[in-house]
Amino acid sequence: MINVTIDGIKTSVPEGSTILKAAESIGVKIPTLCNHPDQAVKGNCRVCVCEVEGSRLLSAACVMPVWEGMVVKTRTPKVVEARKTILELILSNHPQDCLNCIRNQNCELQTLAEEYFIRDNPFSQKTRGMAKDYSTPAIFRDPDKCILCRRCVEACSVIQSVNALGLDQRGHHAMVVPTMGWDLIDSPCVMCGQCIHACPVGAIGEVEEIDKLLAAIADPDTVVVTQIAPAVRVAIGEEVGLATGDMPMDVFAAGLRQIGFDYVLHTNFTADLTILEEGNELLKRLKEGGTLPMFTSCSPGWINFCETFYPDLLDNLSTCKSPQQMFGALAKTYWAEKSNIDPAKIYSVSIMPCTAKKYECSRPEMNDSGFRDVDLVLTTREIGRLFRMSGIDFNKLAGSHFDSWMGAYTGAAVIFGASGGVMEAALRTVYEVVTGQTLENVNFEVTRGIQGIKEAEVDLNGTVVKVAIANGLSNARQLMDEVRAGTSPYHFIEIMACPGGCIGGGGQPITKSNAKRVERINQIYVEDEACEIRKSHENPEVKAIYEEFLHEPLGHQSHHLLHTHYTAKNKKTL
Amino acid sequence: MSYKEIIAKYAEVPGGIIEAFHAVEKELSFLPEEAIAEAARVFKVPAAEAFGVASFYSMFSTKARGKNVIRLCESAPCHVAGAAEVVAAIEKELGIRMGESTNDGLFALEFTECVGQCQATPVITINSKPYLDVTPAIIPNILAEYK
Numbered sequence: 125m126i127n128v129t130i131d132g133i134k135t136s137v138p139e140g141s142t143i144l145k146a147a148e149s150i151g152v153k154i155p156t157l158c159n160h161p162d163q164a165v166k167g168n169c170r171v172c173v174c175e176v177e178g179s180r181l182l183s184a185a186c187v188m189p190v191w192e193g194m195v196v197k198t199r200t201p202k203v204v205e206a207r208k209t210i211l212e213l214i215l216s217n218h219p220q221d222c223l224n225c226i227r228n229q230n231c232e233l234q235t236l237a238e239e240y241f242i243r244d245n246p247f248s249q250k251t252r253g254m255a256k257d258y259s260t261p262a263i264f265r266d267p268d269k270c271i272l273c274r275r276c277v278e279a280c281s282v283i284q285s286v287n288a289l290g291l292d293q294r295g296h297h298a299m300v301v302p303t304m305g306w307d308l309i310d311s312p313c314v315m316c317g318q319c320i321h322a323c324p325v326g327a328i329g330e331v332e333e334i335d336k337l338l339a340a341i342a343d344p345d346t347v348v349v350t351q352i353a354p355a356v357r358v359a360i361g362e363e364v365g366l367a368t369g370d371m372p373m374d375v376f377a378a379g380l381r382q383i384g385f386d387y388v389l390h391t392n393f394t395a396d397l398t399i400l401e402e403g404n405e406l407l408k409r410l411k412e413g414g415t416l417p418m419f420t421s422c423s424p425g426w427i428n429f430c431e432t433f434y435p436d437l438l439d440n441l442s443t444c445k446s447p448q449q450m451f452g453a454l455a456k457t458y459w460a461e462k463s464n465i466d467p468a469k470i471y472s473v474s475i476m477p478c479t480a481k482k483y484e485c486s487r488p489e490m491n492d493s494g495f496r497d498v499d500l501v502l503t504t505r506e507i508g509r510l511f512r513m514s515g516i517d518f519n520k521l522a523g524s525h526f527d528s529w530m531g532a533y534t535g536a537a538v539i540f541g542a543s544g545g546v547m548e549a550a551l552r553t554v555y556e557v558v559t560g561q562t563l564e565n566v567n568f569e570v571t572r573g574i575q576g577i578k579e580a581e582v583d584l585n586g587t588v589v590k591v592a593i594a595n596g597l598s599n600a601r602q603l604m605d606e607v608r609a610g611t612s613p614y615h616f617i618e619i620m621a622c623p624g625g626c627i628g629g630g631g632q633p634i635t636k637s638n639a640k641r642v643e644r645i646n647q648i649y650v651e652d653e654a655c656e657i658r659k660s661h662e663n664p665e666v667k668a669i670y671e672e673f674l675h676e677p678l679g680h681q682s683h684h685l686l687h688t689h690y691t692a693k694n695k696k697t698l
Numbered sequence: 699m700s701y702k703e704i705i706a707k708y709a710e711v712p713g714g715i716i717e718a719f720h721a722v723e724k725e726l727s728f729l730p731e732e733a734i735a736e737a738a739r740v741f742k743v744p745a746a747e748a749f750g751v752a753s754f755y756s757m758f759s760t761k762a763r764g765k766n767v768i769r770l771c772e773s774a775p776c777h778v779a780g781a782a783e784v785v786a787a788i789e790k791e792l793g794i795r796m797g798e799s800t801n802d803g804l805f806a807l808e809f810t811e812c813v814g815q816c817q818a819t820p821v822i823t824i825n826s827k828p829y830l831d832v833t834p835a836i837i838p839n840i841l842a843e844y845k
Binding site for chain 1: 734735744746750
């Protein structure tokens with residue numbers, strides 16, 4: 125242990141600790157911008173500078189390791205003046221556009237400008253005048269706002285191994301750009317949106333489509349139907365001043381009715397349905413010698429990744445559509461018929477923790493209902509904006525039920541929101557289908573948690589099925605390289621593109637650390653435990669749809685409406 | 699030699715991507731996107747990173763430019779010694795502005811930082827060969843060597 129004194133407070137910290145870590149441990153807050161708790165140290169913004177006794181120059185707290193007897197001062201006039209100058213220099217080429225910015229009131233630079241009471245910036249304002257990039261349907265870039273912290277580059281390269289972002293030029297001319305300086309759509313970008321969480325400012329965000337929803341609600345001839353993805357509920361509270369997990373599902377539904385949705389249904393219903401289809405697909409592949417290991421197909425960022433980087437493994441992907449797209453295809457067929465509504469009048473909106481879903485719903489093959497299956501995807505953040513705009517007091521709002529036919533769900537669907545959840549839900553059902561016995565303890569703890577790669581073995585009537593689960597695409601890449609090399613020992617692999625699974629999705633409330641992801645995961649299992657029914661095949665509405673409409677898993681109707689195919693992306697360069 | 703053949707020669711050199719880029723530039727005068735993508739494959743780095751290397755160094759160009767690269771020092775000693783007049787003379791002789799290339803693809807004109815020949819300012823280099831004590835009057839003769 126190393127003894128240091130910070131602002132007069134004596135403490136001892138492990139060898140190798142930085143000044144920043146040492147200060148954090150005793151509750152001394154040092155401002156940061158390029159620093160990210162889950163990423164490597166960058167040391168490029170310098171806003172964390174401190175005085176170290178005996179040193180002539182100020183030291184960047186995020187990089188400087190402590191030494192025995194070090195005396196640090198974090199808030200002297202010299203330090204404050206330096207930090208203000210650094211902020212003024214950053215602000216001098218950052219557009220003063222806060223009122224129009226997607227990160228207004230949720231921006232690390234804006235917060236620091238307020239904390240350091242930046243008023244009359246002595247440096248003249250000069251922005252680079254770079255064009256915004258709206259080339260993808262999911263994510264926009266506004267490179268003029270970039271402060272060159274490079275957190276998005278690390279999220280894209282180290283965490284996701286996609287490498288769509290890099291640097292162009294150097295020094296004063298340096299910019300973060302997609303591959304070769306192209307538009308984002310031409311880069312290998314998979315639209316997972318992890319760069320959005322990494323960005324401290326508003327240089328990257330989701331393509332907002334709130335106005336399209338408001339126009340549909342305003343049209344009296346349009347029936348606006350919505351579905352809520354499993355991971356949204358645990359996080360939506362964060363957008364409206366509640367704690368993580370603190371929004372009851374029925375109150376959430378009531379809030380959506382307040383906004384003007386005509387029917388509130390649930391993606392959880394099609395999550396349960398996915399388990400029936402995907403579970404049976406796995407059993408069929410095992411029995412008939414189909415392509416193994418089978419990969420889950422719920423995460424559109426992962427599908428983009430597989431189509432981009434592993435086009436030779438597309439046969440391993442489950443042919444099941446994602447729950448969002450299953451819902452879309454059924455809403456304008458089965459549900460429209462059941463509810464006696466003209467499908468041409470239905471405007472199908474899905475509320476997703478995900479940016480890649482915006483792309484997924486626009487895929488040309490996603491129109492099996494005879495219409496575009498899902499008309500609009502809004503992220504958790506966009507719904508948060510709508511709730512705030514509507515001024516709903518969720519502490520006083522009475523709960524509301526979900527509408528019939530596609531609104532019921534089980535705990536198995538709830539856990540789709542966390543990494544390992546699809547696997548656990550599948551095992552709960554597959555076990556009972558294969559063994560014919562009741563699964564008494566439905567909790568497969570080994571599949572849970574934020575760990576990058578998890579593996580498990582399940583004995584199904586003497587057949588040992590080996591499964592693996594990865595979250596975050598660099599972890600997925602490890603498993604895919606094994607499959608490609610022919611050394612993968614698994615039968616079934618669950619992949620979620622985002623760290624922690626959908627609860628950490630690119631459309632969730634801005635997530636500043638993995639600690640928040642863990643909090644959301646824990647809330648997912650609290651919700652699962654509270655569900656009366658926790659196995660997908662016991663969902664009464666799922667039973668009803670098979671009896672009345674689909675007839676059997678993998679049957680003719682399922683094949684037509686619930687299954688899909690994949691296409692190699694053939695990107696110019698990776 | 700094609701850029702593929704050139705890059706392949708450096709495949710086994712540790713950190714050979716920079717040497718490969720120099721060799722490609724010698725042949726093509728710039729680094730086309732396809733060459734950067736090929737180098738990324740050969741050296742097993744993402745294309746975004748290979749592009750970052752290519753754009754980081756001022757001696758590399760990621761945009762097409764003339765075959766013979768004229769670089770004129772823009773540092774203080776050359777500036778004082780009359781670099782501006784030399785620029786004007788080159789621009790007039792070639793009919794292009796600073797940063798442009800001639801239509802016949804023969805010349806590109808760029809600024810450079812100090813090349814370390816301050817005893818004989820102003821200095822220009824053409825394809826890395828230095829010319830010292832340059833005056834507007836001798837520009838036509840120098841350029842004639844490359845026509």
